[in-house]
Amino acid sequence: MPPLEIGPEDWLAIGLTARLAAVTLVVLFAIGTPLAWWLSRSRSAVAGLVSALVAMPLVLPPTVLGFYLLVLLGPRGPIGELTQSLGLGTLPFTFSGLVVASTVFSLPFVVQPLQASFSALGERMLEAAATLRAGPIDTFIHVVLPLCRPGFLSAAVLGFAHTVGEFGVVLMMGGNIxxxxxxxxxxxxxxxEAFEYAHAHVLAGGLLVFSFVSLLALQWFNRGRGGSRLVGGDA
Amino acid sequence: MSRVEARFLLRRNGGFTLDIALSLPATGVSVLFGPSGCGKTTVLRCLAGLARAETGRLAIGDSCWQDSARGIWLPTHRRPIGYVFQEASLFPHLSVAGNLAFARRRGEQPGGSDAELIALLGLGPLLDRRPGSLSGGERQRVAIARALATGPRVLLMDEPLAALDAGRKAEILPYLEQLHAELSIPMIYVTHSMDEVVRLADWLVAMEGGRSVASGPVAEVLVDLDSPLARADEASVALDARVVGHDSDYGLSKLDIGGIELWMAGLERPVGSALRIRIHARDVSLALYRPDGSSITNILPSVIEAIAGAGDHQCIVKLRMGNGARLLARITRRSRDLLGLTAGAVVYAQIKGVVPIN
Known part of the structure; x- marks a missing residue:
């Protein structure tokens, strides 16, 4: 058995994965927070449609999603033509392409915990804040964020870990450079593929431990304080 | 002064229509009273901007908060109101002091210092506690202080006692009476409890099915035979009284109500103290002549002002006592006919029960 060590190429992959997950998480929160807010407040039919669309990656094989993203973003695809005409080139086989794909793929893992958390908050806290002269943004920062902290935490852990763990979508988007x-x-x-099982163990085992520890930490946190806080008191 | 002038027209999908015009005094407590579903909470929410009447006008003093004709709409967070919900709705992530500070930081003008509010509502020992660890009554006191901490121009209260049990109600009512006595801003108070009406109201708006059916000073509305209040089972009058003497042998206190003497049992208050009493219409019976040998102590000569039907077989009689104050008596239709009672007749009102309300 060769010594179990992580080579420079592995470190490149680890660094790239961390960067991809971090950038994707920022994009996910930027898109997912307003989207989840709207879904939790709207009763329109459109919201139901959007909700179903957002959840699609949960049930679709990643290869299907990756394939259609490749078609859409590729040189002949409508979005590909748009990015080309803007002088941005095409996204497949680039880091940006991976961010776009990961964002679509991990969106439900961020939107769903946030949406559940926003729904559980109810109207009353927002009304109480408004009667105390807090405007919408003030209310979001000082009432919604602290009360929905468990939701934001779940969304962050799930969104990050899920991006770290994706395979099919990245492969389809040209992720092997x-x-x-x-x-x-x-x-x-x-x-x-190269029968380097021992080497694969180091990386796979590391990923396994990382995922487990993230989820465990989330459980502890939400059980210990976040959960009881949101429910505690009179809503 | 900030008189509240409002006109709301709002149609809900379920067929409910709110159609009301209000003109409430600039001081004291105005009570919106009515059965559940009559729209009284909706009126309060329209005043706060939490609900929006499609056609509406609302002015507090010289500032206009809504005028659908001119396209004026002030969102809730720009209205200088204090709002107390039925459930306290405190922020669970903040301590009592944190909840007060939240309001204080956002208020425009200071509404009395923190120390004053804390003393007024007895919050001293609670400041470091979290809302989750407070009793229902304590939470509601914090909610009232929090609403006042923004320095509002009007205090709106939506059945603040309805979610509390009788013990907690009794614990909060003295604080509300204290507020009533000390607040310089108008208070608009929603309730379906007649007890709270007679304890707190200066001005009364009785609502039914999305409309106002009677409004005016509480003493007048309570005895207005056109209002549903006078015909209700719990119809009563509220009178201001003063203790002028005691008969300790019999455990009776002598009260003075504007020149008329009344005896009352079981009242342990010093001579000179003021109180409000309530006399239920069902506790008043009528006689044509001053009864001899009656067990009833309080017998007052009165003049019948009006008689109205109440239910199928009963009547409600509005009386004017010697001092000009009004009294209601609930009698059967049969008695009315047997005694030949009509407006203008002189009768003797026999008062069986007098209840103190504070």
Whole structure:
């Protein structure tokens, strides 16, 4: 058995994966927070439609999603033509392309916990804040954020971990360029293909432990204080 | 002064229509009274801007908060109001002091210092506690202080006692009476409890089915035979009285109500203290001649002002006592006919029960 060590190529993959997950998480919150807010407040039919669309990645095989993203974003696709005409080139086989794909793929993991948390908050807290002269943004920062902290935390952990763990979508979007689009899950795949099982163990085991610890920490936090806080008191 | 002038027209999908015009005094407590579903809470929400009447006009003093004809609409967070919900609705992530500070930081003008509010509502020992660890009554006191901490021009209260049990109600009512005595801003108070009406109201608006059916000073509305209040089972009058003497042998206190003497049992108050009493219409019976040998102590000569039917077989009689104050008596239709009672007749009102209300 060769010594179990992580080579420079692995570090590239790990760094790229962390960067991808972090950037994606920022984009996810930027899009997911207003989207989840709207879904939790709206009773329109359109909201139901959007809700179903957002949840699609939960049931679709990642290859299907990746395939259609490739078609849409590719040089002949409508979005690809748009990005080209804007002088941005095409997104597949680039880091930005991975961010777009990961965002679509991980969206339900951010939107659903946030939406559940916003719904549980109810109208009353917002009305109480308004009667105390707090405007909408003031209310969001000083009432919604602290009361929905468990929801935001769940969304962050799930969104990040899910992006770290994705494989099919990245593969379809051209993610096998070392240092550019080769993320951890693909590096593991490459090791296994090359029968470097011991090496694959190090990376796969590391990912396993990372995922488990993240979820465990989330459980502890939400159980310990966040959960009881949101429910506690009279809503 | 900030008189409240409002006109709301609002149609709900379920067929409910609110159609009301209000003109409430600039001081004291105005009570919106009515059965559940009559729209009284909706009126309060329209005043606060939490609900929006499609056609509406609302002015407090010289500032206009809504005028649908001119396209004026002030959102809730720009209205200088204090609002107390039926459930206290405190922020669970903040302590009592944190809840007060939240309001204080956002208020325009200071509405009495924190120390004054804390003393007024007895919050001293609670400041570091979280809302989750407070009793229902304590939470409601914090909610009232929080509403006042923004320095509002009008205090709106939506059945603040309805979610509390009798013990907690009794604990809060003295604080509300204290507010009544000390607040310089008008208070608009929604309730379906007649007890709270007679304890707190200066001005009364009786509502039914989205409309106002009677409004005016509480003493007048309570005895207005056109209002549903005078015909209700719990119809009564509220009178201001003063203790002028005691008969300790019999455990009776002598009260003075504007020149008329009344005896009352079981009242342990010093001579000179003031109180409000309530006399239920069902506790008053009528006789044509001053009864001899009656067990009833309080017998007052009165003049019948008006008689109205109440239910199928009963009547409500409005009486004017010697001092000009009004009294209601609930009698059967049969008695009215047997005694030949008509407006203008002189009768003797026999008062069986007098209840103190504070």
């Amino acid at each position: 070392p240092g550019k689009t080769q993320v951890l899950s693909i590096a593991i795949y490459n090791r296994v």
